[in-house]
Amino acid sequence: MATRWFGASIPRNEDPRLLRGKGTYVDDIDLPEQLHAAVLRSTHARARILNIDVSAARELPGVHLVLTASDLGLVLEPSPLLVPHDALTQPRTQLPLALNEVHYVGEAIAFVVADDRYIAEDALDLIDVEFEPLPVIHNMEVAVAEDAPLVHQDVPGNVAAHLIQTVGDPDAVFINAPHVIRETLLMDRGAAMPMECRGVLARWDAYEEMLTCWISTQGPIPIRNGLAAIFHLPEHKVRVIAPDVGGGFGPKIMMFYPEEVLTPFAAIHLGRPVKWIEDRREHFISANQERSQLHEVEYAFDDQGILLAVRDNFIHDTGAYTPYGIIVPIITACTLPGPYRLKNYFSEFKVIYTNKVPVSPYRGAGRPHAVFVMERIMDRIASELHLDRTEVRSRNFIHPDEFPWDVGLIYQDGGPTRYDSGNYQAGLDKLKMILDYDNFPIQQAEALKEGRYLGLGIAYYVEGTGIGPYEGAQVRVESDGRVFASTGVTSQGQAHCTTFAQIVADQLGVHPQDVMVTTGDTQAFYWGVGTYASRAATIAGSAMHLAAVKVREKAIKVAADLFEAAPEDIELADGKVFVKDAPHRSLTLGQVAISANPLRYAYGENARKLMSMKLAASRQGPALPPERGAPGLEASEFYSPPHGSFASGVHGAIIEVDPKIGMVTFVKYVAVHDCGRIINPMIVEGQVHGGVAQGIGGAFFERLVYNEEGQLTNASFMDYLIPTATEIPTIVVDHLETPSPLNPLGVKGAGEAGVIPVPALFASAIDNALSTFGIRIQEMPLHPCRLYELIEESLEQKGQ
C-alpha cells in the first residue's frame, strides 16, 4: 500500500514562500497607475451630521477624488443583512458613508483618493464636518434602562431581536428542585486583532469591462456576488481574490465593510486602480468586534449534583448595527448545554443596540460566553455540594451510547442542534491523567504553606462546527502529472494548501507537494460560501475528497482501457498508474491525463513518451466516448452536510495567583481535544495553541474599554494588551479521535476550539486558587487590577 497522507504531520506547502517573504498580502500588490485611499471617520459615537465641507480637500494637489454620501448615487444603500432571522425584527445595517447621522466612533463619513496615502491623509485633515452631538449609549446595561436614549431613533427600547427557546418543562422542574441558584455573569468586549488589518485593492479594466478586487477577506465569493449586484455587472465580470490573508478570526467574514464598496466605486469612477489599507487605529474603531453579553442565569440541581434545569436570560450587545444578524447569540444559546444531559432548558435573549463598533463573529463566536456560564454552574454545584468538580461533570455527561444527542434547539444554520458523536468521559480521564489531577491537592497545600496560591481550573465544551450550506472543489490532473485543486473557501493561516493536498494525494497516489491548491479566487472556483464556523476542513475538505475520488475512478477507467486490464487491477501510487503485480505496465499520472484528453496536438515529454508507447489501438466511434464523460482527468464535487458536526474538548490548567498584585501566571496548561479524525496533527495542534493564546488574552489581558462618550480609550497595541511570548505558557495538547458519522472523512472542525473554554477555565482556576478568600469570578475578561480589586473587596467583607 502506498503512503497514506491523511493523518500525517507533514510540513506545510505554504511555508517556503511565506518564510522567504514571498507571500502576497493585499498591500504587497502594487499596480501601475495605482492611487491610494483614506477614510474620514466619525469622532462622535452619536451625532447628527449638519454639514460636510470637502472643498479644501478637493483642492489639495494630488487629490483625485473626495466622496461623501451624497456622491454615491445608487450605491448609497445599506449593506445587506447577511443572515436574516424572524426574531430579528429591527435589523439595521450600515451605509457605505454616513448620510445624516453617525452611530459609532469610527463610522465612515468620507473617502479620499490621492496619489499616495500620505496626501490622502493630509486631505482628511482638510475636511470640515459639523456635528450636532446626541446622547450616547455606551453599554448594553444603559441601553436597556427605562427611558434610555435611542441608538436608532426608530428602534424602540434599543432592541434589535428577541428570541425564546424552551426544551422540556423547566418551570415545573424549578418548583420542586432541591437546590436553585441564581447569578449574573458578564463577558465584556474584545477583538480578534489579526496581524494584517483589512485591505482592498480594486482595478477596473475598461477593455474587458471587468472589475478585479483583492480583499483581505474570508468570503470572496459572496463579495463577488454582492459587488456584481451593486455595480450591475455580470458575476463573471467581477473577480474577487483573497490572496494571502494575515489572519482572519471572524471579522473578515463580514460583508460589506464600507471600503469594500467604496474602493471599487472609486476605481470604476477614476478608471485607475485604487488601494485602501486599514491602519491599526482604524482597525480598532471600524473592524467588527464581539463578546459582550450579560447573563442572568438560574439553575436547579439535585443532591447528587445532577443539573435538572437552566433558565438563562441574556442581553447581547450588537453595537450600532446587525450586519451578521443574530448568529452570535443563537450560537451562545445552543452551546450552553455543553456535554451535559440538560433536559429542561429555557433560553431567552435580547439583542441590544449600542453606539459602538458593530458585532459579528470572532473566533469562538458566542461559544466562550456559553461555556463560561455552564462551567461556572458546574463548579458552583460542586462547591455547594462539596463534590469534586470533575465528578459533578461526569455525573452529568451525555454517554457515548446516547449519540446522536438532540439538544432540542435550532442551531445557527437553521438545522437541529444534534450532537453527532462524542466521548466526553474519555476526554476528561485523559485530561486528569496528564494534569496529574489527583495529586494536585497535595501540591496546592504545600504551596500554600509557602504562601503561594496555586489553583486548578477545568472547563469542558462542545462546539458546533462544520455547518452548511455547502462547499465545492475541483480537482484536475495536469499533463505534467501535478494536480490542480481549487475550492471557494479561503485560508488565513489554517494551511488549507497542505491539508487539502493531503486529502487529494491519498486518492491520486501523488505527493502532497504535487497538489497545487488554490483557495479564495472566484475565477478558480465559482461556487461556495467562505471560511467561518470551523467548517473548511469538514465541508470543503469533504468536497475535495469526493472530487478526488471521482478523478481517481476516471484515471482507473482510462488506464484499464489503455492496458486492456480489469479496472480492479489498476493502482495509483508514487505519481504512477499501473497494473497490479505488473509494474512494467505503468504510466505516469500525467500521461493518463493526456490520454484522457483526445487532443489532436499534445506537447511535452509526457506526451512524447505516451506516443512512443503506441498504446492506443485504432478505435471505433467518437474519440471522446460518452461513457468517458468530459475530457481529461477532472471532476468537481460538492458537499452539503445534513447538519453541523459537534467537536468537543476539555482544558485544564494550574495557575499561580499573586494576591498582592492580582497577577496570574500559568504553571501548566493541558488541552484535550476531539475534532474527529485528524488530517494533520501538527496543524491541528497549532490551531489549538493559537486558540488558547487568544483565549488567555480574552480572559486576562484584552478588554475594549469604551468611556461614557462611546470613545474607545485603548485603541492601540500600547493599551489593548495582546499576550506576547512571555504571557503564554507551554500548552500540552492531546487528542481523542471520535469520528463524525456525517461526512466521508469523519472529520470535525478545529479552528475555533482552542479559544472557547479559556475564560471558563481561568475563572475556575482563580476560584480554586483563592478559595480561602471566598472569591467567585462572575465576569470576564479580568485583568490584574480588577482581580486585585476583587481580592481587596473580599478582604474588606471579611473585615481584614
Add this chain to the structure above:
Amino acid sequence: MQDQEEITPLFTEECDIAMTVNGHRYKQKVSVRMLLSDFLRHELHHTGTHVGCEHGVCGCCTVLLNGEAVRSCLMFAVQANGMVVTTIEGMAGTNSDLHPIQQAFQEKHGLQCGFCTPGIIMTVHAMLHENPNPSDEEIRQELSGNICRCTGYQNIVEAVKLAAERLREQQMEVL
C-alpha cells in the same frame, strides 16, 4: 564601508538617500516623511517586511539596520541614509536553501498566516547573533516585542531552539 552620501537637509520636501539593502546599493529620491517600511515595501518592492500596527508595538516590520533589529515603521527612510539594511528577502537567496532559521520555522510549524513571521525571523536572527545558546526564558523574553496572533508562540520557541542548535553545530556566523 560603503560611501556615505551627503544628507540633504530634512526641511526640503524630498531628498536623495543611498542605502544598501540585502547587498544591493540603492540611490533614490524620497519624500522626507516616507517611513522606512513604506520605502522598503513600495519603493524597493521588498514586500516581505510587513506593517502590522504603525506604532512600533507588533514587530511585524522588524528589519536589521547595520545588524541590529529595528522597527522600520518607526523610522523615516532618510534616517536610514547610508546604512545597511537586511530584510527577510536577504535571509536566503532566491534559489538557494532556506536559512537555518527559516528551515526550523517550517519544521516546527512556527508560522500560520505568515504575516508576523518575517519580523520574527529578523528578531531571532539578531537574537541568535547576540546569544547563540538562549534558554527558553531568554527566547520568550527576546520575542516579547513581536506579536503573533496565530501560533501561541510555543512552536516559535521550539523553532528558535532548533535553529540555535543547528547554527551552533554548523558554527555558522549568523550575520
